[in-house]
Amino acid sequence: MTSTHMTISTVLVANRGEIACRVFRTCAEAGIRTVAVHSDADEGALHARVADAAVRLPGVTPAETYLRGDLIVKAAVAAGADAVHPGYGFLSENADFARAVLDAGLVWIGPPPEAIEAMASKTRAKRLMGVEPLSEVTEADLPVLVKAAAGGGGRGMRIVRRLADLDAELAAARAEAASAFGDGEVFVEPYLEGGRHVEVQILADTHGTVWALGTRDCSLQRRHQKVIEEAPAPGLPHALRRELDGLAVRAARAVGYVGAGTVEFLVAGDRAQFLEMNTRLQVEHPVTEAVFGVDLVALQIRIAEGHALDPEPPLPRGHAVEARLYAEDPARDWAPQTGTLHRLTVPEGVRLDTGYTGGDTIGVHYDPMLAKVVAHAPTRAEAVRRLAGALERAAVHGPVTNRDLLVRSLRHEEFTSGRMDTGFYDRHLAELTAPAPDPYAPLAAALADAHGRSRFGGWRNLPSQPQVKRYLMAGEEHEARYRHTRAGLAADTGEVRVAHVDARTVVLEVDGVRRRFEVARYGDQVYVGATALTALPRFPDPAAQRAPGSLLAPMPGTVVRVAEGLAAGAAVRAGQPLLWLEAMKMEHRISAPVTGTLSALHAAPGQQVEVGALLAVVTETPVEAHQEEQ
Incomplete structure (x- = not known):
């Protein structure tokens, strides 16, 4: 395949947040103008502020904004962009969006729509690599993994270890996938316990060259979303590394791939199981950039302009x-x-x-x-x-x-x-x-606050009672006691000497060892180094107290569903799911804290709630009642 060279002058990033800022940084270094798109909720976001131009996408909810390819293409044309970079997530693996960009006469900084189509559906990708998803699940297949056919990032993914849970988890995965990607298709595959998540970064140009830029290990995950990643993947046998590189290149060539992509595997011992191919830049691409000394975004742009890669990739370091x-x-x-x-x-x-x-x-x-x-x-x-x-x-x-x-x-x-x-x-x-809170953090916070509030030092000729401040730290209440003296502020304990104090810095000496604490305060929130505290009022407000068993919204969100048949007066058991909140594109289960009676239910499907909103109240059943029932 050949391509003529062209020069990209203005790039619109069809994304938000960190990845939009990341692409803008490379564009700025290359002298390329940048265009951001944003929702109403993101009007003041950093990515909208740092771009050379920004376009508001009107008439849709914040959750839908970055999924509206038609509005994004219109924004690119209106802003005079000649290329679109999709980032990751949202529409980055949507073949229809890639086609819409190309049909508008713009350059698509990504793989051909046909390659996206072949690999973006994980079911089709597995068949292409000779792997069939499970069509029917039996006890012998357990545990299994339910996965969204489109998208990634752990959304629409569930581990199922009991056959009785399969239908409910399929329904939850479909709902989450539809919300995140606009596609509720899911599939089921075997789940390999104790496996490592290993992937290979690939880069392909329009001239037939495909690079395999080493491995990454992404095994540390929560909710199937990566938390810590590294390159290269440690401890892999040399033969397995070569096998993974070969499989990744094979996958890229099989679909005529162009640009940056990632082929993911589950590895156990010296065995590798193909998971999927992500037809986009990955969140964790910086570790590969660091090891190989490359800028993957810059290379994506060069490839989109028609330039050829070197015959061989650089050596890792x-x-x-x-x-x-x-x-x-x-x-x-x-x-x-x-x-x-x-x-x-x-x-x-x-x-x-x-x-x-x-x-x-x-x-x-x-x-x-x-x-x-x-x-x-x-x-x-x-x-x-x-x-x-x-x-x-x-x-x-x-x-x-x-x-x-x-x-x-x-x-x-x-x-x-x-x-x-x-x-x-x-x-x-x-x-x-x-919890491992710093025991001296409350004292440092109190001393810095006292210094900032005192104009004259506060000392008295006569001995005075110690000053007391209360803080919430790691979920527990702590007291800090100090005194105003002729020499300045002092701890109300002989084991600690105050060596220095001002509104931002406190130095305490304990057993001859000096420790320096940096203090920052924002209203009632205080940060002493890495320790977070909340300053408590001197006299707590009784009206702020909630009844025992109150279930409060842990975050702002939408009540997406309530457990079937659940109503006030129902008997519930500890840990039983009562309702589900959707926030930040994920579903969060709210469960009964104790076994007892649902004495109040204030939540209904579709309801928008703020953090701390009262959702339900569960009145605990006395132990004697359990014994009588038995």
Whole structure:
């Protein structure tokens, strides 16, 4: 296949957030003008601010905006763009959208629509690679995996270990896939317990050259969505690496592939099972860029302009690890979090890809990923240590995130030794999310606050009672006691000496060891280093107390369904699903906290709820009642 060279001058990115900003960065370096599209909810988003031009997509809900290919093509034409980059997610693997872009006379920075069509449906892709999905599931097939035929990112995916659960999980997967991708088709395949998720990055031009740019390991996942990725995949036998490279190139050639793509496998021992081919750029592409010293977005653009790749790819160098920073609470079933991101900074020496900056709002309509942090070093051990240290020292001020989980995961012996698999969080989540608050954080917060509020030092000639401030830290209430003295602020305990205090920095000396604490405050939210606290009022408001058994919305969202036949007065058991919320393109199950009676149900399908809204109340049945029933 041949192609004439052309020059792209303006690129519209049919996406949002981090990936839009990522593509814009490469375009700016190449002197290419950029165009953003945005929903009403994203009007002030970073990707809409950094582009040379931005187009609002009107008349649709925020959730639908980036799925409206017709509006996006019109925006590209109106803004004078001559090319469209799809990013990942949304319409990036939609062949009809690719055709619409080409039909409008624009350059499509991606594979041919026919290649997308052949591989975007995972069922067709498996058949192309000689693998058949399960048409009928029996007990002998368990466990199985339900997957969306279109799209990815863990949406529309469920593990089923009991045959009795299959129908319900199929229905839930269809609903989630339809919401995320506009296509509710799902299929079932065997699930390989204890396997590793390994993938190969490919890059193909229009002149017949196909590169296999090494492997990535993406085994650390929650809800089948990747959390930590690295390149190359550690510990693979050389023969298996060659086999995976060969299969990836074979898949690309089979469909006449052009551009960047990824072929994914489940690996157990020296066996590899083909999973799918993603006909787009992957979230985790920066680790491959770091190891091979390339800019995959720049290469995508060059390929779209008709340029040829070198006959052989560059040689790999060192090891790279990426962590995805999410606004979510891993200890609460990975519940996404919303609110203002006050500050996001990382130390020098690591790469930060993000779609947010300080002051931005994390909304409910989209994926909760805040950023990707990437470390590259000569060896795997050095890269892992560098990334863990950078995350530990990062300033992440705002909603609850998975930052602490990432640091602990990177330092877990199973990960550092390269023995992880896709069941890592199933086994270790409890230990990785166990609270480990800094015992001196409340005192540092109280001292910094007291210094900021005091104009004259506050000391008295006569001894006074200690000042007391209360904070919520790691779900528990803590007190901090201090005094105003002639020498300044002092801790109300002999074991701690206050060496320095101002409104932003506190230095405490304990047993001769000095520790420095950086303090930042945003209303009632206080951050002492990596520790988040909430300043509690001196006199709690009784009206704010909820009845025991109250189920509150953990996030803003939409009630998509209520358990069949559920009504006030029904008997429920602890852990029984009562209703489902949809937020950030994922369904979140709300279950009964105790066994008892559903004394109130305030939620109905289609209802929009804010965080903290009362959904239901479950009154616990006394133990004696259980014994009598038995």
